[in-house]
Amino acid sequence: MYHYIECGLQNVYLKNGFTVERIDNEEYTSIDDMNNLHSAIAQVIADSRTALRPAEFKFLRVELNLSQKMLSHRFGVSEQTIARYEKGKSEIPRTTDAALRSLYMEKLEKNSSVGFFLDLLSDTEAKQAAREILLEETGNHWAVTV
Numbered sequence: 001m002y003h004y005i006e007c008g009l010q011n012v013y014l015k016n017g018f019t020v021e022r023i024d025n026e027e028y029t030s031i032d033d034m035n036n037l038h039s040a041i042a043q044v045i046a047d048s049r050t051a052l053r054p055a056e057f058k059f060l061r062v063e064l065n066l067s068q069k070m071l072s073h074r075f076g077v078s079e080q081t082i083a084r085y086e087k088g089k090s091e092i093p094r095t096t097d098a099a100l101r102s103l104y105m106e107k108l109e110k111n112s113s114v115g116f117f118l119d120l121l122s123d124t125e126a127k128q129a130a131r132e133i134l135l136e137e138t139g140n141h142w143a144v145t146v
Contacts, residue, residue, distance in 0.1 A: 001134075002029065008062075009055050009133070012041060015145050017137030032137055038063060039108075040142035044133050046104045052097045054088040060104050061086075075099065 002014040017032045031037060042063040045056045052060070061071050061082070068082040075082075075096060084090035134145040 004031070007038065007041060008059055009041070012133045012135070015134060015136035017135075017142065033140075033142065037135065037137075037142045040135055040144070041133060042104060043108065044135075044144060046101045046108075051094070052092055052100065054086050054092070057092055057097075057100065058086040060100050064100075064103060064107060071100075074103075 002018050002020075004012045004014050004018075014031070014037075017037070019030050019032075021028045021030070042060055045052070045060060061068070064071075066074070068086070069079045072079040072082045077096075081090065085092045085096070135142050136145045137143075
């Protein structure tokens with residue numbers, strides 16, 4: 001298993017789909033199909049029923065290819081507000097959490113329905129427990145491992 005902290009998240013582990021090489025006593029890890037791996041991670045985050053953590057918020061923003069400035073403009077807040085969310089210095093409002101997820105789902109051309117949006121907003125008892133995201137490369141795509 002490979003603890004994939006390079007993505008900015010502390011809870012992502014890869015079962016396969018990576019290669020570790022030693023060259024001159026240095027260890028190098030290469031990951032297969034990085035774009036689809038990041039899409040799989042983002043989808044797990046977007047589908048989760050728990051509130052977004054700061055690192056997850058940043059991960060989704062980066063996957064959407066949006067700068068803090070662009071996202072702040074879209075959400076009608078200051079760029080510093082987005083930075084504070086990502087640093088864990090300000091709580092991420094549930095409406096902002098749901099809106100960012102909705103933007104990501106829209107990118108995937110998934111159903112970004114009002115029902116999903118309202119479900120996220122009404123889920124006031126979302127568990128904050130940390131979850132490990134375990135992924136494996138299956139065929140030609142990344143998927144969540146049970």
